[in-house]
Amino acid sequence: MTTQLTLKRRAADARPRAMRREGRLPAVLYGHRGTEALALEIDQRSVDDLLKRVHVNNTIFDLKVQRGWSGKVLLREVQHDTVSRTPLHLSFFAIAGHGSIALDLPLVFHGVPQGVKVGGGLLEKVLTELSVTAPPERVPDTIEVDVSAMQVGDILYIKDLHLPEGIEVAHPDLAVATVIPSPTRRELESIAAAEESGGEETTEAAPSEEEPA
Helix, strand or coil: CCCEEEEEECCCCCCHHHHHHCCEEEEEEECCCCCCCEEEEEEHHHHHHHHHHCCCCCCEEEEEECCCCEEEEEEEEEEECCCCCCEEEEEEEECCCCCCEEEEEEEEEECCCHHHHCCCCEEEECCCEEEEEECHHHCCCCEEEECCCCCCCCEEEHHHCCCCCCCECCCCCCEEEEEECCCCHHHHHHHHHHHHHHHCCCCCCCCCCCCCC
16 A cells, blocks of 8 residues: 655644635654754645544554655544544654654454354454564564364464564564454253343342231
């Protein structure tokens, strides 16, 4: 996926509320040239389009500032309105000049486990993304996970994955996926009975009051 975004610098006297009324949002680019940061603006339509294709701390893409800086960035943060959840502010992080960067990559599972195909088990995905550290030029779009050889009872760990060169993980012993046995008919009936009994309300009749003779 190729994503390119062109923004312009934000005027020094620009007021965020006024910008939002005009369909523009404040943004900032940091991480380039030491600690220098650039105040930017982005129109609402571009925000909507960007958030359909890019996820926070996940996707590297190209950003160009009109009459200024250009390079590869990460979307580090999107601030939302606490009530409407509409975006209010975006933060971009320039990755050029950094030895390694930390980001979350989605896991893409391939194949049908033998334990599912033959053994009748169920594939349980424990993780859907992986936190990694890597040089910017070596970051893939996704991490591929082949589960086709897994049998019932097998557990696939992060350390078992074939990661691209230069990709490092902090917790290699975390489980990625497992193949569990399918519940038996008796187990299913037991679960259904428990759910049914749990949903029923028991009402005790109030003791009747007899009038004295």
